[in-house]
Amino acid sequence: MRSIRVFLATSIVSLLILFNFVAAVQGYQSSMREADALFDNQMLDLALLVSNLDVRDERLRSLQLGGDLAFQIWQDDTLLAASANAPVQALHEFSEGYDYANFNSYRWRTLARFDQVHEKWVFIAERMDLRFVLAENVVLQSVGPLLLGIPLVGLLVWAFVSRGLAPLQRLSLMLKAKPANDLAPIEFGESRVELDQVVASINSFVARLDAAMDREKRFSADAAHELRTPISALKIQLHNFAATVDADSESYRELQQGIDRMQHLIEQLLALYRSSPEQFAAKGKPVDLLGLAQEVVARLYPEFENKDQQISLESEAGTGRDALVIDGESFALETLLTNLLINASRYTPQGGQVVVALLRQGDKVILSVEDDGVGIALDDRERIFDRFTRLSSAQIGSVSGCGLGLAIVRHVADLHHATVSVASSRFSRGTAFIIEFDAEQTINHREKEA
Amino acid sequence: MFLNAVVIVLQEILEAALMLSLLLAFVRYFNLVNGGAALLRRDWVLLSIVFGILLAWIYSHNFSRISDSFDYVGLEITNASIHTVSCACLVSLAWLFPVKKSDAYSSNRLFGLILCMVAVVVLAILREGSEIMQFGGGILGQGEAGLPIFYGGVVGAGIGVSTGVLLYYALTGLSIDGSLKACVLLLALTAGNMASQAILLLNQADWLPFTPTAWDTSALLGESSVLGQLAYALIGYEATPSILQVVAYLLGLIVVLASPVSRLAWVGWRKQAV
Numbered sequence: 001m002r003s004i005r006v007f008l009a010t011s012i013v014s015l016l017i018l019f020n021f022v023a024a025v026q027g028y029q030s031s032m033r034e035a036d037a038l039f040d041n042q043m044l045d046l047a048l049l050v051s052n053l054d055v056r057d058e059r060l061r062s063l064q065l066g067g068d069l070a071f072q073i074w075q076d077d078t079l080l081a082a083s084a085n086a087p088v089q090a091l092h093e094f095s096e097g098y099d100y101a102n103f104n105s106y107r108w109r110t111l112a113r114f115d116q117v118h119e120k121w122v123f124i125a126e127r128m129d130l131r132f133v134l135a136e137n138v139v140l141q142s143v144g145p146l147l148l149g150i151p152l153v154g155l156l157v158w159a160f161v162s163r164g165l166a167p168l169q170r171l172s173l174m175l176k177a178k179p180a181n182d183l184a185p186i187e188f189g190e191s192r193v194e195l196d197q198v199v200a201s202i203n204s205f206v207a208r209l210d211a212a213m214d215r216e217k218r219f220s221a222d223a224a225h226e227l228r229t230p231i232s233a234l235k236i237q238l239h240n241f242a243a244t245v246d247a248d249s250e251s252y253r254e255l256q257q258g259i260d261r262m263q264h265l266i267e268q269l270l271a272l273y274r275s276s277p278e279q280f281a282a283k284g285k286p287v288d289l290l291g292l293a294q295e296v297v298a299r300l301y302p303e304f305e306n307k308d309q310q311i312s313l314e315s316e317a318g319t320g321r322d323a324l325v326i327d328g329e330s331f332a333l334e335t336l337l338t339n340l341l342i343n344a345s346r347y348t349p350q351g352g353q354v355v356v357a358l359l360r361q362g363d364k365v366i367l368s369v370e371d372d373g374v375g376i377a378l379d380d381r382e383r384i385f386d387r388f389t390r391l392s393s394a395q396i397g398s399v400s401g402c403g404l405g406l407a408i409v410r411h412v413a414d415l416h417h418a419t420v421s422v423a424s425s426r427f428s429r430g431t432a433f434i435i436e437f438d439a440e441q442t443i444n445h446r447e448k449e450a
Numbered sequence: 451m452f453l454n455a456v457v458i459v460l461q462e463i464l465e466a467a468l469m470l471s472l473l474l475a476f477v478r479y480f481n482l483v484n485g486g487a488a489l490l491r492r493d494w495v496l497l498s499i500v501f502g503i504l505l506a507w508i509y510s511h512n513f514s515r516i517s518d519s520f521d522y523v524g525l526e527i528t529n530a531s532i533h534t535v536s537c538a539c540l541v542s543l544a545w546l547f548p549v550k551k552s553d554a555y556s557s558n559r560l561f562g563l564i565l566c567m568v569a570v571v572v573l574a575i576l577r578e579g580s581e582i583m584q585f586g587g588g589i590l591g592q593g594e595a596g597l598p599i600f601y602g603g604v605v606g607a608g609i610g611v612s613t614g615v616l617l618y619y620a621l622t623g624l625s626i627d628g629s630l631k632a633c634v635l636l637l638a639l640t641a642g643n644m645a646s647q648a649i650l651l652l653n654q655a656d657w658l659p660f661t662p663t664a665w666d667t668s669a670l671l672g673e674s675s676v677l678g679q680l681a682y683a684l685i686g687y688e689a690t691p692s693i694l695q696v697v698a699y700l701l702g703l704i705v706v707l708a709s710p711v712s713r714l715a716w717v718g719w720r721k722q723a724v
Binding site: 007010013014015017018024025028029136137139143144150 | 451452453456597598601604605608609611612613615616619676
């Protein structure tokens, strides 16, 4: 993924380097030309000076002008005087102006000047390499700081770009930290032209979402209320009906089962809705899981008895009651246990076994429900937690259900920051549902975070 | 000395940087049109650079030995071979580039594509890196006098790398269609450049006959100017190419422009596009 910060910093630094360095090259070239002109002017001054020397002075013969300069004074093909390092032949043509010459193993810049007053030719020569090095060193004095400055500029650009993007980063962190069920508008304290519109759009979107959720909540509550009443009425009517018709007849039983299924479906739909993270706003309080399990097992005991199933509740020997207390929402946890136990009873044949076990392992409180029923194929173990998922009849036979039970189990587990896993049971066949609660990370913890 | 160093280092770095930018832009285009996932990975880039530098180091330390081979034209022959293989890889890249959805997920094709890119990057760094190392080795012995050369090298490298970065952003900043067009065009020009360079080197080695100069534009745009360097690296500009070089250049250009990816860029195979 492309980062705005990297893009801005690298493109700005690249542009700076490109323009500065090209300018440095151009500056170098023009400065070198200027330096050349300056050196040429100096040679002209020297020529004027030399033309005024007394050529009869013998000392002139051995005059050294430093290694980088040489001169000759000519009159009508006769060398009148020259510096010690000058060649014997003329170092320049007898015509006024600048040129180049090679002698003493070096390349020289040469100048010829005719002195009208004394009718003499003055030739001056300057070593090119020394002159070039001198000029280059002067010109490069300005390039050095430019090169040293670039890493500093790079760091500064990075710092400023990061600073400029900091509000965007803070906004992004703020959005990331927002809990899924928090639909309150964002209060972003920093006003920025570029971000104000984004914040306003997000807030307007969240407000519309909040309103839609509200409508859905009202609809669900209304629908549940509206549906519960006629179903209760239907059940009463059915009960009364039993007095006039044969209660053992097939049509009566089917009618009764249909009404029970409808009631169950509505209860499950409501439970699913109430346990979704968007809706769940309950504050956690200590829940004694062992006590809760005992209550649920006792309540569902008739179901197991009807199918001659053995239901047992285990808690690890020596585990104190306090060790099995977690911060949670007891109604939701009761729904979770009920759903797991009803499922176990349904998919376990007549005379089967179901075991509810509770144990503490370090920071974990582990609840498992195992049966010796039909079992669940490996491939299906993740899928079964999706809403309205039912396994094929080849696997589960004619067991009825609406496919919401395990979706609710997962919702409740998620709310408690618990993990749900499916494994093979301790019996030769069957399924084990294992819920691992983190004793430190429960609803209260979440509320504190929020 | 400063200016010479700028020109030499710029020439080498610019070529390698532009090549890398072009390939990365191609990878980005490919991943973008295939749903944004990193179908064509980029982790080979760093490895190729390291491997290229290693090869360049070995190559630059054996310059004299290589140079003495083939009747003292070993360097030219080796460089001509490197250019020829680079050209072949660039052409293969254009022909292998998937233009159909089914091809985009063919692991053989993607492997071939990455192999071509790795070869192009390794060879570019081997070619240019060895020359910079040879040049750099010369400065180290010069002490204080080497400072202008060092400055020149840094300026040349700075201009080269920043141009590469900006070219990458320019190529990827275009629209998807524009990006593909620009990438294919640059790929064709680079392939032409490689072919033309191979001919020039074989000419220098006397393995191919010299042909007359096709034109002379040195007065218009000098090869050693900064702009000339950029034009050389970008489109293989030469002020005085021979006729054989021009023919090789056009051949490289045409083979890439005849590839399916080029047709995708201009004619637009919308329906079977990747």
